[in-house]
Amino acid sequence: MSNAHSKLNVSDFFALIKLIKPRYLYLVLGTVLGAIAVGLQLLVPMLAKDLLNHIPQGVNFHLLLMVGILFVFSIVLGALSGSFLGFFGEDVVYRLRERLWSKALSLSIPYLDNHQSGQIASRITNDSMQVKNLLADSLPRMATSLLQLVGALILMLLMDWKMTAIMFITIPLILLILLPIFRLSSAVARKRQDALATLNGNISEVLNNVRLVKSSTAAKVEQTNGSKHMRKLYQLGIKEAIYDSVIGPTTGVMMLALIVAVLAYGIYRISLGSMTTGTLMAFLMYMVQLIVPFTTLGQFVTEVAKASGATTKIQELLNVTEEDTNSGLNVNVANKSLTMDDVSFSYDTGPEVLHNVSFTANANEVVAFVGPSGSGKTTIFSLIERFYQPTSGGISLGDNNLNDVNLTHWRNQLGLVGQSANIMSGSIRYNLTYGLNKPATDEDLWQALELASAKEFVAAMPDQLDTYIGENGTNISGGQRQRLTIARAFVRDPKILMLDEATASLDPESEQMVQTALNKLMHKRTTLVIAHRINTIIDADKIYFIENGRISGSGNHSYLLKHHPLYRQYFENQIKKAIRLFRFLNNAIRFIINIIIIMKAQLSLDLFLFPRFYRYCMWNRPGNPISTKMVEYRF
Ligand SMILES: Nc1ncnc2c1ncn2[C@@H]1O[C@H](COP(=O)(O)OP(=O)(O)OP(=O)(O)O)[C@@H](O)[C@H]1O
Ligand SMILES: [Mg+2]
Known part of the structure; x- marks a missing residue:
C-alpha cells in the first residue's frame, strides 16, 4: 500500500x-x-x-x-x-x-x-x-x-x-x-x-x-x-x-x-x-x-x-493513559490538613506557571487565594482536583501523599464551584443531583436552593425542579447559573469546599445573600476560596497572595494589610468607594464640628462681650461724665 x-x-x-x-x-x-x-x-x-x-x-x-x-x-x-x-x-x-x-x-x-x-x-x-x-x-x-x-x-x-x-x-x-x-x-x-x-x-x-x-x-x-x-x-x-x-x-x-x-x-x-x-x-x-x-x-x-x-x-x-480511578486508599478527608509542598507546575510544554508554591489548609480552616488575573490561582485548584500532576513537589492529605488516595473517593469529598458555572442540559433536579452518590429529597433540594438564594427563581419556573435547562444553561441568566452551581455544592455537602470566584457574576444584593449562605456552608469544613472581592476573604484564617505563580505573602487580613504593599493596594482598590465615602463623611463631620466650634466660640465671645457692650452703650450715653474711658475699647 x-x-x-x-x-x-x-x-x-x-x-x-x-x-x-x-x-x-x-x-x-x-x-x-x-x-x-x-x-x-x-x-x-x-x-x-x-x-x-x-x-x-x-x-x-x-x-x-x-x-x-x-x-x-x-x-x-x-x-x-x-x-x-x-x-x-x-x-x-x-x-x-x-x-x-x-x-x-x-x-x-x-x-x-x-x-x-x-x-x-x-x-x-x-x-x-x-x-x-x-x-x-x-x-x-x-x-x-x-x-x-x-x-x-x-x-x-x-x-x-x-x-x-x-x-x-x-x-x-x-x-x-x-x-x-x-x-x-x-x-x-x-x-x-x-x-x-x-x-x-x-x-x-x-x-x-x-x-x-x-x-x-x-x-x-x-x-x-x-x-x-x-x-x-x-x-x-x-x-x-x-x-x-x-x-x-x-x-x-x-x-x-x-x-x-x-x-x-x-x-x-x-x-x-x-x-x-x-x-x-x-x-x-x-x-x-x-x-x-x-x-x-x-x-x-x-x-x-x-x-x-x-x-x-x-x-x-x-x-492513552487514563486517570486511575480504581486504585488507591479510601481516606476520609474530615479533620485532615491539606498541604501543598514546594509545588512547581507547567502545562504541557508551556512555561512554568507555578513556582515553589507551599501552603497548608488545616482542617475546617478557610484559606483564601488572592492575586492578579493569570497568577495561577485556578491552576492551584486544578492540581488539588488532580486534573494535572505537579512537575515537582507534592500535595499531601494528612500523612498521605494525595496521589495515594483513590481518585474517585477523593473527588467525591470535594465540592468545586468553578469560575465558569457549568450546567448540563437537563432538569434543575438533574443538575442539582449531578454525580451525587447519596439520595436527595425534594426538600433537600429546595433547602439548598434557598441557601443559594435561588429558590425564588426556581419556584417561579413553570415546572420548578423539573424545569428543563438547555445546553450550558442557555435559558437561565449567568447569575442564576452560578446560584444553581452553588446550590449543587450545598446538596453535595462536601468535606472540602473549593470556591473559585463563586459569587463573581452576582449583583451586590444576591452576592450578600449567597455570601451569608456560603459562610454557613464553609462552617465545619475546610474551605479554599479564590476571590477578587475582599469581603469574601477578609475573615479567612489565612490568605495567600499569588503573584506570577509565586506566593508573595501570606497571613491574615490585618497582617497582610500591614506587611504586603500589593495586598494593601489590592485592598484599597477594592474599598475605594468605601474610602471615598468615609473621607466625605469625615470631612463633613469635621466641617460640622468646626462650625460648631466657631459658633461656640462666637457665642462665648458674645457672652463675654455682651456685658461690656451693654456697659459701653450705657456709659457712652451723651452726658455721661466717664464715657471717654470706654472709647478705646475694641471689639
Ligand atoms: N489549560 C491550560 N493550558 C495552558 N496554559 C494554561 C491553561 N490554563 C491556564 N493556563 C495558563 O496558566 C496561567 C495561570 O492561569 P490560572 O487560570 O491559574 O490563573 P488565575 O489566577 O486563576 O487567573 P484568573 O483570576 O483570571 O482566573 C496563565 O498564564 C494561563 O495562561
Ligand atoms: Mg482563575
Missing part, C-alpha cells in the same frame, strides 16, 4: 477485537451458514450442467427439483447468515462505542486540553463503524468469497482443467490492471475519514461557541473555515466517485471480455467435440457467480484501508 496508514496492522486489529469481546457465536454461525449457502450455490452449475446435457432426452424433473431446492436453501441460509453477521456487527459496534465512551470519560484533562472534542466524538461514532464494517461485513464476505473462488476452481478443474487454466490466468491479469485504482481509491477513503473527523471537530466547536460567533460577527469567517473543510471533502468525494466509477465498469468490461473469451473457446471446443454444451453453460454460471467474489475482493481493499485508519486512531485513543 502507498502509505503506512492504509496498511492494516493485523495484530492491532485483532487486539482491538479481543478487547471488546464480541459475541463470536454470531460470527461463527453467520460465516458457517454463509459458507454452506455458497457451497449450495456452487452445486447449482454442476446440476444445471447435467440438466442441460439431458435436454435432448427430455427434461429431468428430478434434477430440476434438486436445483429448485438448492436455490431455496441457499436463499434461506444466505438470509440467516446475513442476519447473524448483522447481529454480530451491531454487537461489535455497540461494545466498541461503549468502550470508547468509557475511555473518553476517563481521559486525563491534559489530553483533553490538546485534542478537539469533535475528533474524539468521531472515534466513537464514525471510526467504530469502519471497524464493524470490516469485521462483520467485509471479512465474512471475504471468507465466503474465497470459499466460492476455491470451490469453483476445484469444481471447474474437475470439469475441464484447460478451460479453468485460461480463466484463472486471465483473472490475475485483470487484478493487476485494477490494483493501482484500488490503491488510489483506498488512499482517498482514508483521507476522507480524516477530513470528516476534522470537519466534525470544527462543527462541534463552532456550535458550542455559537454566541461568541454571533456576537463577534464571525459567521462569515466560520462559513469560510467550514467551507474549506467541506471543499476538501467534496474534492476527495469527487476523486472517490471517479475511482469507484472506473473500478465498476472496468471490472464489468473485463469480466465481459473474459466471458466472451471463455464462450468463444468453449464453442470452439464443442465444435471439436471435446466439451459438452452443459459444461460450457456450467462454466459460464461459475463465472457469473465469481463476479461477486471479485467485487468483494476489490471492496475489501478499500474497507481494509478505511478500517486500518480507524483502527489506528481507535488504538491511539485506547492506548
Whole structure:
C-alpha cells in the first residue's frame, strides 16, 4: 500500500477485537451458514450442467427439483447468515462505542486540553463503524468469497482443467490492471475519514461557541473555515466517485471480455467435440457467480484501508493513559490538613506557571487565594482536583501523599464551584443531583436552593425542579447559573469546599445573600476560596497572595494589610468607594464640628462681650461724665 496508514496492522486489529469481546457465536454461525449457502450455490452449475446435457432426452424433473431446492436453501441460509453477521456487527459496534465512551470519560484533562472534542466524538461514532464494517461485513464476505473462488476452481478443474487454466490466468491479469485504482481509491477513503473527523471537530466547536460567533460577527469567517473543510471533502468525494466509477465498469468490461473469451473457446471446443454444451453453460454460471467474489475482493481493499485508519486512531485513543480511578486508599478527608509542598507546575510544554508554591489548609480552616488575573490561582485548584500532576513537589492529605488516595473517593469529598458555572442540559433536579452518590429529597433540594438564594427563581419556573435547562444553561441568566452551581455544592455537602470566584457574576444584593449562605456552608469544613472581592476573604484564617505563580505573602487580613504593599493596594482598590465615602463623611463631620466650634466660640465671645457692650452703650450715653474711658475699647 502507498502509505503506512492504509496498511492494516493485523495484530492491532485483532487486539482491538479481543478487547471488546464480541459475541463470536454470531460470527461463527453467520460465516458457517454463509459458507454452506455458497457451497449450495456452487452445486447449482454442476446440476444445471447435467440438466442441460439431458435436454435432448427430455427434461429431468428430478434434477430440476434438486436445483429448485438448492436455490431455496441457499436463499434461506444466505438470509440467516446475513442476519447473524448483522447481529454480530451491531454487537461489535455497540461494545466498541461503549468502550470508547468509557475511555473518553476517563481521559486525563491534559489530553483533553490538546485534542478537539469533535475528533474524539468521531472515534466513537464514525471510526467504530469502519471497524464493524470490516469485521462483520467485509471479512465474512471475504471468507465466503474465497470459499466460492476455491470451490469453483476445484469444481471447474474437475470439469475441464484447460478451460479453468485460461480463466484463472486471465483473472490475475485483470487484478493487476485494477490494483493501482484500488490503491488510489483506498488512499482517498482514508483521507476522507480524516477530513470528516476534522470537519466534525470544527462543527462541534463552532456550535458550542455559537454566541461568541454571533456576537463577534464571525459567521462569515466560520462559513469560510467550514467551507474549506467541506471543499476538501467534496474534492476527495469527487476523486472517490471517479475511482469507484472506473473500478465498476472496468471490472464489468473485463469480466465481459473474459466471458466472451471463455464462450468463444468453449464453442470452439464443442465444435471439436471435446466439451459438452452443459459444461460450457456450467462454466459460464461459475463465472457469473465469481463476479461477486471479485467485487468483494476489490471492496475489501478499500474497507481494509478505511478500517486500518480507524483502527489506528481507535488504538491511539485506547492506548492513552487514563486517570486511575480504581486504585488507591479510601481516606476520609474530615479533620485532615491539606498541604501543598514546594509545588512547581507547567502545562504541557508551556512555561512554568507555578513556582515553589507551599501552603497548608488545616482542617475546617478557610484559606483564601488572592492575586492578579493569570497568577495561577485556578491552576492551584486544578492540581488539588488532580486534573494535572505537579512537575515537582507534592500535595499531601494528612500523612498521605494525595496521589495515594483513590481518585474517585477523593473527588467525591470535594465540592468545586468553578469560575465558569457549568450546567448540563437537563432538569434543575438533574443538575442539582449531578454525580451525587447519596439520595436527595425534594426538600433537600429546595433547602439548598434557598441557601443559594435561588429558590425564588426556581419556584417561579413553570415546572420548578423539573424545569428543563438547555445546553450550558442557555435559558437561565449567568447569575442564576452560578446560584444553581452553588446550590449543587450545598446538596453535595462536601468535606472540602473549593470556591473559585463563586459569587463573581452576582449583583451586590444576591452576592450578600449567597455570601451569608456560603459562610454557613464553609462552617465545619475546610474551605479554599479564590476571590477578587475582599469581603469574601477578609475573615479567612489565612490568605495567600499569588503573584506570577509565586506566593508573595501570606497571613491574615490585618497582617497582610500591614506587611504586603500589593495586598494593601489590592485592598484599597477594592474599598475605594468605601474610602471615598468615609473621607466625605469625615470631612463633613469635621466641617460640622468646626462650625460648631466657631459658633461656640462666637457665642462665648458674645457672652463675654455682651456685658461690656451693654456697659459701653450705657456709659457712652451723651452726658455721661466717664464715657471717654470706654472709647478705646475694641471689639
Ligand atoms: N489549560 C491550560 N493550558 C495552558 N496554559 C494554561 C491553561 N490554563 C491556564 N493556563 C495558563 O496558566 C496561567 C495561570 O492561569 P490560572 O487560570 O491559574 O490563573 P488565575 O489566577 O486563576 O487567573 P484568573 O483570576 O483570571 O482566573 C496563565 O498564564 C494561563 O495562561
Ligand atoms: Mg482563575
